[in-house]
Amino acid sequence: MPTWIGQAVRNGIVTTRYPEVPASESEIPPTGRPPVPTQGPNSLRAGVSLCPVGAISERAVDQGKCIRCARCLPGGFEFLGPVEAAVLTRSALAAEESPGALSRPIPPLAPLSRSLHVFLVDAGSCNACNLEVLALTNPLYDSQRLGIFFTNSPRHADVLLVVGVPTDEMVEPLRRAYDALPAPKAVVAVGVCAISGGAFAGIEGLHDSLDQLLPVDVYVPGCPPAPVNVLDGLLRATGRGRRT
């Protein structure tokens, strides 16, 4: 007769060892990595017309806009960027020496060097980012082992994790959530919707980027970012992110 304990023993330990070891292929699908031009400026020039969201310019790829739709692949791009793509400034996502800039070591946000309590706010997402963020609590990622916990109230949290493109309707609730967070606090924008509007940039009634509304401390690009990408972003807030 099967039992829960038997089931648990049979399955063994499934938890990833990230960030001690690099993310495995199963943990990070191709689209979990930023696209990089394989033929330098030629790729970039070809990519400008292929990109539906205007993430590619002749000088660099703006990872804060890229929705990983793969349309640029015929123009000489590959999903080969680093898994650790989270950054502390918006401009670093569009840096010219991308993707090297993405993995530069970054100092922790001073007061948040240890355990993090995270409050998730959906400002207007498609639900994929929500599910990827919450997947961190499943046994395969087990964010608790790294001291990352999700709270039920912003009043218990250190970090406001925002997903989705902020809609007009969510501006006030978002502001209330931010105000309810006790200082010191940090804001983590997860997914390109929160960073630049992503696929929804430019629609009337939406706020293309979260940093127009709140001071964002960490940007996690991706559409949606895979759980390890989110984990990297949260670890970066504590200065414990994996170096590449």
Add this chain to the structure above:
Amino acid sequence: MIGSSRTPSGRPGPTSANPDLALAYAADDGSFAVYNDYSSGHETIRPGSEAEGSRDVVATWRRTSDAWRVRPAAPVEAVEGYGVFTFPYGPISMGVPESGRFDVRTYGERILALSPVAGYKSRRILSSVCGQTVSDAALRIERLAGNFSAAHVAAFLSAAESATGASVARGELWVRALAQELQRIYNHIHVIARVAEAASQNVGTAQAHALAEEMLRVQGSVFGHRWLFGALLTSGPRRRLDPAERRALGGTLKRHAEAFERLWELFLGSRTFVDRIQSTCVVAPSVARDWGAVGPTLRACGIAWDDRLRVPTSPYTDLFLDLPQESSGDALARLLVRAHEVRASFLLIEQLLDRWPVTPEALEAPPSSLASSRGLGRVESPSGDLVYDVTVSRDRVVSIGMRSASQANFPVFALGLRDGVFTDFHFAWESFGLVFAEVDG
């Protein structure tokens, strides 16, 4: 015209033009169904006979400047009484990770009436894709509800193709079916995990979430994207479906199917779990029929409607699909239906992989037409019947209407929870698999 035909004569009870179809709310004369048309600037009303003939849905939602205002997603039941007050739950709560509000009328403990309020996270997607090319629009449509992306894109594309009359390669249809079935399995397991989480079945929750994560990884490895964004578009990330990879996929899925069977047996063996969800949030068949419930919610109260069987398209016409239904209409029944469907979907995928077509997988270019033409696309999304109504002109979307499974199921969720207690809320909510993103658009 509208005013007179919609004025209720006597009791404005909800009746549907076609009980089995049960698309949405209908007026007292049963003449039209309603869904949210986000694109047309004015109301369109089609008489019942016409709707009957074409089995079409008709838009009645006027798009005005306040169409995007936060609004109730289900009928508001006003309850007054001594000590009764409104308890607002949301829009931001971890119990419901999406943004949406529930106004609960209560005198404490008991839910006298529940009105879900949607619209907080409306991204104006449907109106924004008007004027875009079909393939650009698809990028937004697949991000309408991330965990139902395959169903939405498939329905949208099939509506667009039906409008333009484009023929689609057989292989392409099989890819769509594969993607949809994979996503259905993921969603059902996720729902089971969430219900178990609400019931504090900690070991079971962890195991189910782990299995759901494995399914996401399967999707990621086959289609290059964990949520199948771009998977059904020819421009999307590479799909690995050569024979060796199909064999490998079959093997992996067989393992996961076995793991699911073990897991489900354990869940059903857990008395505390079964007792808690049994007779929680019961949806009566009459309510489901009248309010137009769809999907597992409908099938859990004994009404057999599944688009894959009732309005089958290729490749479902060629496959064997067995879908037992439940009759008690409670959270347990909805979960049992989902478990059956997980099984059925694993079998479907097995058949798909066995009989994979050898025809090229490329989409034939649709003939470009000057005149605008309208097409309807329907698929069975994980939560139920999903309808797209797309008008296309010169490969560009002219207008678009959509009725999602969540829109259809919100009223029955709200009605089912009436007279329940607060502690029932999360069991009920999770068992319906409702997604605010799909309602808000």
Add this chain to the structure above:
Amino acid sequence: MTVNIAGVVLTASVAAFFVGALGSFIDRRIGYLASSAGSVGLLAVAVTVIVGGSVTGATWFGPLGASEGLSLDALSAFFVLVASIVWTATSLYSLAYDDRRSPLLAVTYSLALGSIALLMSASDQVLFLIGWETMTLASYGMILQAHGRGDRVYSAAFVFLAFGEASTLFVFLAVAGFWVGTGTFTFGPHLGPGSLATLVFVAGLIGFGLKMGIVPFHMSEWLPIAHSSAPSNASAVLSATLTLAGAYGLFRIVSLLSSPPLWWGAVMLGIGAISALLGALFASVSEHTKGLPAYSTIENNGLILVALGVALLAESDGLTALAVFAVFAALYQALAHAVAKTGLFLSAGYIEHTSHTFDLNSIDGSVKEGSPGEYAGTIAAVLSLAASPPLAGFVSEWMILESLFQSYRFGQSWVQFVGLLSGAAVALAAGLILVAMVKFAGFSILWKPHASTPAKRTPGLGAVVAAVGTIVVAVGVLAPWVLRFLAPSASAVLGANVSAPVGSLLSVPADWSILSGSPFGIMSPPMIPIALLVGATVGAGYYLLGRPRPRRRVKLWMAGSPPGEPGQTYTSFAYSTGIRVMMSSVLGTREVRESQGPVAVAGVHAGEPYSVDLEVFDSFKLFYAALVRIGNAISDALKAWIMPGRLGRYLAYVLVVVVAVVVYVAAAY
């Protein structure tokens, strides 16, 4: 012969109430001032008696040739002391509270106080009965002075009168039985065991129980107060001191009956425990600012009965130490309840004054704006009634539970069992009353937003509530000394010299602790505030001297919705609906729904609004309804049989009586 100053003061004080009642016809302030003066006088005499021994006031020869008059011994002095504390507060409060009512309120108020003073200081049982009956009539008059007279007021007052007269009947029976047994009306001789003693005990328990509002007579307590919304000063007098008179009667009976059989104590204990539980249960689901305290009175009087019951059982079983402890517990309970309950009713009066409502659901924030005295006094009273340390109610509740814990000492297993069940009921009652008290404080003051309009300031009311609160704190913190002060009264109950159950343990100073039997529990009320103070000092020192830490200040979070929207705040009703649902079999909870007809929005069914009412029902009402039906049936039958309206039959009655008298007289001589 020295002048008996105390006796003169006693006589003058009792007379002051009656003079005040007459004076109230001229100006209601005369009545309240005279009542205040009388109360202060009684207070002084009572203290003198407890410290120095009995005092006799005016005496005269009564109708039956015996000497009767006013006197106080240590037992009656205790009750006079408690009552006079309450009356001093309510009389001063009335000066500020009663500014626009009929002078009849002041008249009946003074009269009620005078009657209670008279019965408590009566030296014999005839005067006691006279005081008892005038007390009932005066209280009836007081209830009739409620705002907005109507059927509810009259029927509530009538119910009170009916229960009151039934009570007089049984008390009369007890007195008659005592007279038959001892041949005297004085409180001196004891009545030995026997069927006569049983009659006196049962009649006394029913008669005094009726006034204390214990189950199944609890209607007599809550109904007049809640249904008529009697004036607050009257409510306090009714709830705190009228029931105290009942308790006094019960103590008197217990002290006059020797060698009680086991079942007396068991019955008292059982009834007391049921009363405590039901009182607490109904208090927790009451939404009325006066109904809730009234139900709480039922709970508290039940606890007095519990303690007395344990004392009787222990006495029958020869467990002297436990008996002594239980008597102290009963006395303490009477004191703690009377004072705290006064505070609660006066607070309800304050709420009525500022918010113009008796409904906990519709109190606005203006109470909060009032005076800090009212605020603090109410909190103290509420915490005491919820038995929070170190307040008065905590000490008595602790003592009662400690005595129940020792029911394992009883010789017979069925007595142990009764003790066990009663202990469980009392503990459950303590939990439920906590809900009730949190609800009262929460929905009247604590959880209210500040009102936009400044409240009408009535500092006099707040000051009195604050004073009552201070007494509640003092009686709690200084419990060991209060207990020693009460030793003469306890001795009077037990008929033997006993000392207070105080002692010491570890480094706590000598006699700072209460001991419940030498090897059992110990608790030191004075140490609690000291410990709190030490803790606070250490905390403050740590805070002031330590590294400054950033304050984490956040705003209210309501799941992203704007907080404080009208109609979206938790109601007092909702706070206790859980209890209504859980205890539905006891409370008879039922839901009444009324549809308002279906509604359509743009032709689409948009629901069917309805009104809803979740009602609780006191199932004892059925008992009384049946009683009324039976009574009516009997009187109808008698009417048809004895009084058919035929003259011949009536003449025959007269003839029969005349013959009977003639025969009796002839036989006597």
